[in-house]
Amino acid sequence: MTGNHQDARRAVYVISVAAELAGVHPQTLRNYERGGLLDPSRTAGGSRRFSEQDLDRLRRIQELTSEGLNLEGVRRVLALEREVAVLRQELRTREEQHRQDIEEISRSHRREIVPLNQSPTVFRITKRTTF
Helix, strand or coil: CCHHHHHHHCCCECHHHHHHHHCCCHHHHHHHHHCCCCCCEECCCCCEEECHHHHHHHHHHHHHHHCCCCHHHHHHHHHHHHHHHHHHHHHHHHHHHHHHHHHHHHHHHHHHCCCHHHCCCCCCCCCCCCC
16 A cells, blocks of 8 residues: 555544534534445544545535435445446556567567568479470
């Protein structure tokens, strides 16, 4: 994990601070968590802790609800967005593997190709006709 990605996942905000940063009531965060839209970390004592990644997700939830989606619609959109992200990553991985395969095939063909000036010449002896 890179430092920035790790920092984004670090749960540091208590619910009141996370709610204030997101511009919502803490109860809204609890409702989103109960509905499975958010999954904040918990301390040993059970207190919620939100990360930057959680806040980004919360902003996306707010964006979708402001566009008129209900929470079930938001859940479905978020699931589809996750699926698309996974498929895009899989596609990038496969594209890279195909690129490497093509390079390897190209390298192996280069070793097999003989330049024209070094290739054997085939002479055909033809029978001459005398008149």
